[in-house]
Amino acid sequence: MSALLAAIERFYDAVPRQHADAEDHGPLTLFVRRGDGWPYYARPTLGHRGPLSAEDVAAVRARQRELSIPEAFEWVLETTPGLDAAAEAAGLRVRRCPLLVLRGEPALPDLPEDISVSVITAQDPDLAAAQAVAHVAFGALSTAAGPAGPAERDAAAATLPAGLMAAWHAALVDGTLVHAAARGRGGVLTGPLCVGSYQHAQGVAEIVGVGTLPAARRRGLAAAVTAVLVRHALDAGLRTVFLSAQNDDVARVYERVGFRRVATACIAEPPEREERAEDLDG
Structure with a gap:
């Protein structure tokens, strides 16, 4: 794993902990939000190097249903290869999205005067x-x-x-x-x-x-x-x-x-759940 992707993995593990409790499910960690706000997801446990199975995903899905929170999983494909196959085998639909990192200074586009x-x-x-x-x-x-x-x-x-x-x-x-x-x-x-x-x-x-x-x-x-x-x-x-x-x-x-x-960011959800855009072009 590159140093850049390792830093992003540490971020992904740390940022939900600011507002959520982390439940240990072996190769997966489920973040359960404290109080109101946008719900979190499950993702690979930081530092886990072993394989992940459809059974691992199914067990976390069962816990999410028990808590009445979305059955959602997020991860980086290049960091955790094989989780996409396990998620699909567990009945989830996997979206693969471009993951981009800023290089250099940002370019501020021209805008209308109003x-x-x-x-x-x-x-x-x-x-x-x-x-x-x-x-x-x-x-x-x-x-x-x-x-x-x-x-x-x-x-x-x-x-x-x-x-x-x-x-x-x-x-x-x-x-x-x-x-x-x-x-x-x-x-x-x-x-x-x-x-x-x-x-x-x-x-x-x-x-x-x-x-x-x-x-x-x-x-x-x-x-x-x-x-x-x-x-x-x-x-x-x-x-x-x-x-x-x-x-x-x-x-x-x-x-x-x-x-x-x-890299490639992966989001897995049940196929019946309405897909919504994470980012919208303007």
Whole structure:
């Protein structure tokens, strides 16, 4: 295993422990979130070098069902080869996504004059609207442009669960999550239009949850939000910045910012579970 992938493995093990309890299931570790917030997943136990079987995966799935949490697994294919076959043999569908790492300085794309991009604080008046952007963006079944825009965002903001908002606010306050948004300053597309975050541990940052309202896509907003997050992470002393893209087309958005493909991120879920995009092109 390369030093880079080893650092990413340590990150993957450390970052969920900030808000979750880790259950030991031999070759797999299940992270069970404490309190409200986005649920975690199971992944290979840090340092495990032996094989993983379909029975190992099935045992963790049974525990996830017992806890009423998503039957989700995440790992890096090149670090844990064979887990994809075991997951598929256990009845899961495996998505293989490009894993990219920043090389050099981020390139900040040009933006329309009516768009601004900045880091969001816990006191931001647009906090609920920004969180709602992600719900609308990831609720779309494709990365194509579409009609859903500020009206749908504002409707979603009014119905966000209080517990989820509280957990997100707490993560912004304690600094375990850094959030940024692209906002429209006039016209039909006003307020938060694209959002993204990074989480960090062990000197590594992962860009996550980059999503654009369908009505605001194809304007370079996802690349701009990503570049701002990367700049913030580098200024904070985090020297390894990486992300996983939904597919090759989305990966090309991040390559324009300065990311390069180094490996394959795997996500396994039951086939009946609706697939949602991890990152949406803007």
